[in-house]
Amino acid sequence: MNLQALKIFYTVMTTGSYSAAAQKHNCSQPTVTFQIHQLEEYLGIQLFEKIGRHNYPTDQARTLLPKVIGLLDNLAQIDKFKEVRRDLKGEIYIGICDGVFSYRLPHLFKRFNFLAPNVNIITHCDTAASLISQINKGELDLALTFNRGNYPASASTYPLKVMKLSLIVNSQTKIGKNAFMFPNQRIDHPFIVSNLNSGPAKFFLKFLKEFCIETKGMIQLNNVESVKHFILSDFGFTYTLEHNFDSEIKSGALKVLPTALGQASIGLILMKNRNKVESPSVSLLSQLIIEELSSPKEEFKDFYTKTLLKYQLPLCKNRS
Secondary structure, eight states: OOHHHHHHHHHHHHHOOHHHHHHHTTSOHHHHHHHHHHHHHHHTSOOEEEETTEEEEOHHHHHHHHHHHHHHHHHHHHHHHHHHHHTOOEEEEEEEOTTSSTTTHHHHHHHHHHHOTTEEEEEEEOOHHHHHHHHHTTOOSEEEEEOOSOOOTTEEEEEEEEEEEEEEEETTOOSOTTTBTSSSOEESSOEEESOTTSHHHHHHHHHHHHTTOEESOEEEOSSHHHHHHHHHTTOOBEEEEGGGGHHHHHHTSEEEEOBTTOSOEEEEEEEEETTSOOOHHHHHHHHHHHHHHSOTTOOOTTHHHHTOGGGSOOOOOOOO
16 A cells, blocks of 8 residues: 555545546556555455446445545645744754763754754753753753752753763773772772763762772863773773763773762753743754653653762761
């Protein structure tokens, strides 16, 4: 069965003529006959009965007609919706925390560009705190950021995913397996991070201080990819979203070390300004973000509490 056969069937039914259907669909009458026969074979029923020079619809054809009308109407609405999206124009300003599903964003933006090719996307990477401030001021249309709580009344948030934070090192590193499990340790490697002001970095630095763990300095780089290159060169360690290093961990180039933090996690949210008029293009991108980045099986109960890092820091009871 194909769409053209359904359209031809509808025209034959409404005009009562094969020749009229051929004229409307710019094809020959034998083509109309062929399409009707193909549809009959697919459905396993007889749609028209030829009596003399005329083709008369059967009872099955009359029963089928309302269903075909509904289907063609729905398809027309879909085509109309697609065209409306393609008519969207303007710019969308989106803030993104560094490392947030960087490997998924190209596919997401590609889908959006296909649906709304005349809308420009302008991204800006920053910390969660800064993105919340920019959303509050109306400087951004939306943001993909980490849950940090204390949102202004103007902020509208949607939970997307709970993501695991891990300490990652080179597989050949000389850092001991339990170096971050106990207090009063000396790590002869630097802590490497893309932004020392990010939530995960501040969280881990607080942990190091609480546990009296000393490192060989700290190095801030410009992005997660740069951090990855340093760790692959066996220079330093990092504490970040594990998913950014999935392929290297699976290949055996990098590994995860346990820490006294256990399975710490952080929440990814979609944030907008509820007082700002939302354009159709922003609504479309928001819909795609939820489809692309959220986990349908994610348990969102107590999401905003359980993904706040400040509640996941263990207290060191023995510093001696």
